[in-house]
Amino acid sequence: MGCASSQPEADAVVKPPAQNGQNNNAPKAATKEGIEQPPAQNGNGASHTQSPLYGAPSAKSPSAGPQQAAATPASAQNSQPAGSQAAVNQSLKSLSANEANAVQATLLKVSTLIQKFAEGRSERTTPVQAVRRALNLVTADCRAKYASVSVLSETQEHALLVTAVGVPDTVHEGNRLLKVPGSNSSAERILQKGTDFFYWQPSASEGPAPSDWSALASAAGLTYIAAVPIKVSDKVIGVLTVGFGDAAADEADYIMFPTYLQLIAASLSSMVKDNSIPKYMTLVKDLHETQDLDSLMHKVVQHLRTVLGHSSNHHVWYRIGLTAPNNTASTIFDDLTQVPPTLMQRTLSNPTGSSSFKLLKEVQAAGGVMRTVVAMKNTVMKIAVHNRQQVMIPDVQKVINQSGNVSADIFNTRLIKPPTSVLVFPLKVKQHIFGVIFCMSSVQSDFSDVSPKLREVCEVMSPHLLFMLTQPLANDYKAMQTASLTQTAGGSMMSEGGSMSGILTGAGGSIGRSDSLGVSLSGDSFMYTQSRSSTGALVTGLTEKLNQKRIRSSMDFHNNTTMTDLQISGLLGEGGFAKVFRGLWRGLVVGVKVVCDDGKNEKMVMKNAHEIAILSALSHPNIVQAYNCLTDVLVRDLLNVTVHRYNNPTVLNSPAYKYLLSMEDKTCHLEVIEYCDLGNLSNALKNNIFLIPNPVIAAAAGAGDGAAAAELAERARQQPMKVNMRTLLLTLIEIASACGYLHRMGVVHCDIKPANVLLKSSNIDFRGFTAKVSDFGLSR
Numbered sequence: 001m002g003c004a005s006s007q008p009e010a011d012a013v014v015k016p017p018a019q020n021g022q023n024n025n026a027p028k029a030a031t032k033e034g035i036e037q038p039p040a041q042n043g044n045g046a047s048h049t050q051s052p053l054y055g056a057p058s059a060k061s062p063s064a065g066p067q068q069a070a071a072t073p074a075s076a077q078n079s080q081p082a083g084s085q086a087a088v089n090q091s092l093k094s095l096s097a098n099e100a101n102a103v104q105a106t107l108l109k110v111s112t113l114i115q116k117f118a119e120g121r122s123e124r125t126t127p128v129q130a131v132r133r134a135l136n137l138v139t140a141d142c143r144a145k146y147a148s149v150s151v152l153s154e155t156q157e158h159a160l161l162v163t164a165v166g167v168p169d170t171v172h173e174g175n176r177l178l179k180v181p182g183s184n185s186s187a188e189r190i191l192q193k194g195t196d197f198f199y200w201q202p203s204a205s206e207g208p209a210p211s212d213w214s215a216l217a218s219a220a221g222l223t224y225i226a227a228v229p230i231k232v233s234d235k236v237i238g239v240l241t242v243g244f245g246d247a248a249a250d251e252a253d254y255i256m257f258p259t260y261l262q263l264i265a266a267s268l269s270s271m272v273k274d275n276s277i278p279k280y281m282t283l284v285k286d287l288h289e290t291q292d293l294d295s296l297m298h299k300v301v302q303h304l305r306t307v308l309g310h311s312s313n314h315h316v317w318y319r320i321g322l323t324a325p326n327n328t329a330s331t332i333f334d335d336l337t338q339v340p341p342t343l344m345q346r347t348l349s350n351p352t353g354s355s356s357f358k359l360l361k362e363v364q365a366a367g368g369v370m371r372t373v374v375a376m377k378n379t380v381m382k383i384a385v386h387n388r389q390q391v392m393i394p395d396v397q398k399v400i401n402q403s404g405n406v407s408a409d410i411f412n413t414r415l416i417k418p419p420t421s422v423l424v425f426p427l428k429v430k431q432h433i434f435g436v437i438f439c440m441s442s443v444q445s446d447f448s449d450v451s452p453k454l455r456e457v458c459e460v461m462s463p464h465l466l467f468m469l470t471q472p473l474a475n476d477y478k479a480m481q482t483a484s485l486t487q488t489a490g491g492s493m494m495s496e497g498g499s500m501s502g503i504l505t506g507a508g509g510s511i512g513r514s515d516s517l518g519v520s521l522s523g524d525s526f527m528y529t530q531s532r533s534s535t536g537a538l539v540t541g542l543t544e545k546l547n548q549k550r551i552r553s554s555m556d557f558h559n560n561t562t563m564t565d566l567q568i569s570g571l572l573g574e575g576g577f578a579k580v581f582r583g584l585w586r587g588l589v590v591g592v593k594v595v596c597d598d599g600k601n602e603k604m605v606m607k608n609a610h611e612i613a614i615l616s617a618l619s620h621p622n623i624v625q626a627y628n629c630l631t632d633v634l635v636r637d638l639l640n641v642t643v644h645r646y647n648n649p650t651v652l653n654s655p656a657y658k659y660l661l662s663m664e665d666k667t668c669h670l671e672v673i674e675y676c677d678l679g680n681l682s683n684a685l686k687n688n689i690f691l692i693p694n695p696v697i698a699a700a701a702g703a704g705d706g707a708a709a710a711e712l713a714e715r716a717r718q719q720p721m722k723v724n725m726r727t728l729l730l731t732l733i734e735i736a737s738a739c740g741y742l743h744r745m746g747v748v749h750c751d752i753k754p755a756n757v758l759l760k761s762s763n764i765d766f767r768g769f770t771a772k773v774s775d776f777g778l779s780r
Contacts, residue, residue: 102256103256105256106256106259106260106263107263109141109260110260110263110264110267113134113137113138113141113264113267114267116137117130117133117134117137117267117268117271125452126276126452126453126455126456127271127274127276127277127456128162128163128276128277128280128456128459128460129452129456130271131149131162131163131268131271131272132163132165134267134268134271135147135148135149135163135164135165136165138242138264139165139166139242142242142257142260143244144166144242144243144244145166145167145220145221145222145243145244145245146164146165146166146167146216146220146222146225146241146242146243146244147164147165147166147240147241147242147243148161148162148163148164148165148240148241149161149162149163149164149230149238149239149240149241149268149272150162150187150238150239150241151237151238151272151277151278151280151281152180152187152236152237152238152239152281153281153285154278156180156191156236157179157180157181158177158178158179158180158281158285159177159178159180159185159187159239160176160177160280160281160284160285161175161176161177162238162272162277162280162460166220166243167216167219167220169429169430169463170219170430171215171216171219171220172216173463175211175212175215175216176284176463176464177284177285177288177464178211178212183211183212184208184210184211185210185211185212186198186200186210186212186213186225186227186239186241187212187239188210189210190227190228190229190236190239191236195229196228196229196258196262197226197227197228197258197261197262198226198227198228199224199225199226199227200213200217200224200225200226201223201224201225202214202217202218202222202223203223213225216243217243220243220245221245221246222243222244222245223244223245223246224243224244225241225242225243225244226241226242226243226257226258226261227239227240227241227242228240228258228261228262228264228265229265230265230266230268230269230272231265231266231269232269232273237269237272237273238268238269238272240261240264240265240268242261276307276453276456279303279306279307280307280457280460280461282303283299283303283307283457283460283461284460284461284464286299286303287299287300287461287464287465287468288464288468290468290472290473292473292476293469293473293476293477293480294333294369294371296465296468296469296473297320297333297335297369298335298337298338298368298369300320300461300465301318301319301320301333301335301338302335302338304318304437304454304457305318305338307453307457308439308450308453308454308457313340314340314342315340315441315442315443316439316440316441316442316450317338317339317340317416317440318335318338318437318438318439318440319332319333319334319335319437319438319440320332320333320435320436320437320438321333321381321409321435321436321437321438322434322435322469322477322480322481323376323381323385323433323434323435323436324481324484324485324488325481325485326485327376327382327385327386328375328376328377328485328488329373329374329375329376329484329485329487329488330373330374330376330379330381330409330435330484331371331372331373331480331481331483331484332371332372332373332374332409332412332438333369333370333371334369334370334372334412334413334415334416335368335369336368336369336370336415336416337368337369339416342442370413370415371480372412372413373483373484373487373488374408374409374412374488375408375488376409378405378406378407378408379407379408379409379410380393380407380409380410380422380424381407381409381424381436383424384424384425384426384436385426385433385436388426388428388431388433389426390423390424390425390426390451390454390455391422391423391424392421392422392423392424392446392447392451393421393422393423394421394444394445394446394447395420395421395444396410396418396419396420396421396422397420409438410422410438410440417442419440419441419442420441420442420443420444420445421440421441421443421444421445421446421447422438422439422440422441423438423439423441423447423450423451423454424436424437424438424439425437425439425451425454425455425458426458427458427461427462427465427466428458428462429462429463429466432466434466434469437454437458439454563630563633563637563638563641563642563670564641565585565586566583566584566585566592566641566642566670566672567583567584567585567642567646568581568582568583568592568642568643568646568648568651569581569582569583569584569646569648569650569651570582570648570650570651570654571651571654571656572591574656578593578594578595579593579594579656579659579660580592580593580594581593581594581651581656582675583642583672585627585628585672588627588675589675589677590627590672590673590674590675591672591673591674591675591676592642592670592671592672592673593670593671593673594638594660594668594669594670595608595668595669595670595671596635596660596663596666596667596668597666597667597668597669607777607778608669608777610776610777610778610779610780611671611775611776611777611779612626612629612631612669612671614747614776614779615629615671615673615776616629617745618741618742618745618747620737620738620741621770622734622735622737622738622741622770622771622772622773623738623741623742623772623773623774624673624674624676624758624772624773624774625673625674626671626672626673626674627672627673627674628670628671628672629669629670629671629672630669630670630671630672631669631670632667632669633667633668633669633670634664634665634666634667634668635660635663635664635665635666635667635668636664636665638660638668638670639657639660639661639664643657673774674760674772675760676758676759676760676772676774677760677761678758678759678760678761678769679758679759680754680755680756680757680758680759681731681754681755681757681758681759681771682753682754682755684754684759685754688721689727690723690724690727690728690731691721691722691723691724692721692722692723692724693721727767730767731767731771734770734771735752735757735771735773738771738772738773739752739773742773742779747776747779747780748779748780749773749776749778749779750778750779750780751775751777751778751779752773755775756773756774756775757771757772757773757774758771758772758773758774759771759772760772
């Protein structure tokens with residue numbers, strides 16, 4: 001019999017597969033408990049030699065009937081509790097010596113394999129990688145030529161080949177994703193019959209072969225193929241398939257082989273039900289249901305974020321690049337619906353006069369997917385394709401500075417902020433590379449947690465993606481490749497950064513229109529020709545890199561903290577916890593704010609930390625600038641370095657000095673800040689800084705006593721001073737500008753009031769001063 005399942009009649013005699021001159025009339029062990037036992041004798045009626053793996057089958061007479069066959073361990077009757085050692089011993093006693101040896105040897109081999117499965121897994125082992133290692137161990141253990149694992153969808157309507165070992169990838173072309181109902185596949189037969197073991201032998205076929213096995217047997221030279229379901233809670237979630245060649249086909253003849261496979265399948269169930277593998281099934285199904293190229297790229301990016309765990313990550317985004325046939329040009333797909341809003345350029349929030357805003361709206365109107373055509377010369381994509389392996393750049397700006405080259409595939413659009421780190425992984429099938437996946441991060445990363453997972457996703461996805469590009473979507477794909485070659489035909493012009501214009505070809509071969517932005521619109525796509533890197537994107541990247549270095553430098557207190565250049569010369573003001581002195585720092589007049597820490601006020605500690613952190617990181621013309629910040633300085637050291645060595649009597653006789661002297665065993669925090677010589681806005685308001693001087697009042701003030709003076713005073717009372725609206729509005733604009741900058745940086749001042757706005761003299765401002773926001777202790 002060529003095809004068999006594991007549930008024949010209870011007392012039926014099952015004939016063994018015909019192979020190697022075997023006698024088909026030789027009896028086989030009776031089937032019990034739904035397990036089909038393989039043949040026990042060879043073609044001459046003699047017993048097989050003892051298997052090095054599973055132990056020898058029972059040596060029965062060729063004429064022995066099923067009633068003489070030994071019962072399997074599962075069918076042994078005993079009164080002991082299930083699972084107890086006594087029950088196992090009783091079951092083994094009911095077997096012959098050879099059968100008991102076979103059971104024990106099989107259980108030992110399976111337990112050894114399970115241990116090896118566990119040893120081969122680690123925190124960085126991906127699910128498919130773990131399954132592949134397990135299959136390699138199984139094929140080596142039972143001398144099989146082929147092994148594979150397929151996973152079923154939740155509805156059991158689709159079967160996805162997750163991984164296979166022992167045969168080239170070309171063997172599975174067209175059978176990686178099967179629609180189970182009506183497919184006549186091995187998975188369908190297992191589901192329909194509810195069998196626990198199913199085998200097929202080409203040389204003894206009496207019926208149609210499973211659709212996924214006939215071509216496999218022919219291409220891989222298999223003479224015996226068996227499959228068992230992988231179950232979780234009695235639900236079939238996958239199928240384990242094992243195939244043998246001529247040299248080792250007799251391994252499948254031993255009485256414990258079905259049980260062996262079932263135990264292996266049970267041990268693989270924990271790997272197959274891993275959260276990532278069902279996500280692969282969803283990904284592949286979605287790819288095969290796509291109707292156009294842009295939707296295909298949208299789904300790829302969407303599933304990459306889901307499978308790799310970046311759905312809620314605001315620092316990581318993905319883009320896809322598809323190469324032209326000669327690898328001279330590429331089309332990069334950016335799905336702007338999948339890019340976190342925090343990574344979009346700030347100019348997109350201001351629609352007034354913004355060409356980027358206009359571009360974004362047109363992309364969104366076209367579906368959100370933007371195609372950018374770039375020449376592959378001097379790109380990271382070119383390196384990945386040429387070296388046929390991933391390229392990881394942890395610091396993009398550092399590479400640019402060292403090489404002097406800017407990669408157009410990284411800085412290809414002004415709509416998205418440029419990345420700090422990049423991982424590029426090639427998409428390849430049978431050594432054919434047809435594109436790459438970009439994983440971009442706005443924070444510096446080595447992608448140690450992403451790289452192995454992305455490799456696995458690409459291995460699973462690439463055959464299906466290429467199939468969709470070359471079969472259902474072949475017209476769109478070919479038109480895209482033609483367009484990329486046409487638009488980069490300038491060659492040297494592209495490398496010199498020249499711009500291109502004219503008619504561009506959209507998806508499906510349609511002709512789009514191009515405008516001053518270099519944009520082409522068609523019925524279902526949005527194409528952007530990029531002949532060089534975006535200057536705006538590059539400037540943004542360099543600026544953010546410099547800001548990061550500036551922040552790290554300003555916050556490196558241990559390297560920047562020095563008091564030797566600081567001299568305190570006098571007291572400017574004081575409050576409940578802080579004293580503000582006038583001082584000199586490297587020849588510059590500065591304000592020195594000293595906050596003593598008595599170790600009792602926790603709120604004061606938080607206030608100081610907020611202010612120092614914000615002053616160190618921010619820079620704006622209307623915010624008090626911090627030149628240096630020092631933390632945890634002994635007051636005694638402060639006095640010795642900045643006061644005592646200059647012996648200034650004005651300072652030594654001041655109450656503030658006496659206060660500091662009383663705290664000399666404590667620590668303090670210092671802020672060397674910009675000196676605002678006109679005080680704060682509160683005092684300026686008392687001095688009528690925003691009122692226009694009244695000449696009548698001035699005359700009355702100089703008239704002395706008498707009737708004339710009284711008359712002038714009366715006139716002054718009837719003519720109140722007018723507000724200088726120009727001075728007032730400009731001052732308010734400066735304060736608002738500082739607050740707007742703070743808000744863009746994610747900081748809320750929370751304590752804006754006249755006392756916290758300082759005024760600094762200015763010779764070029766008609767008001768004679770500039771407003772500076774200060775005191776960030778309550779900011780958030």
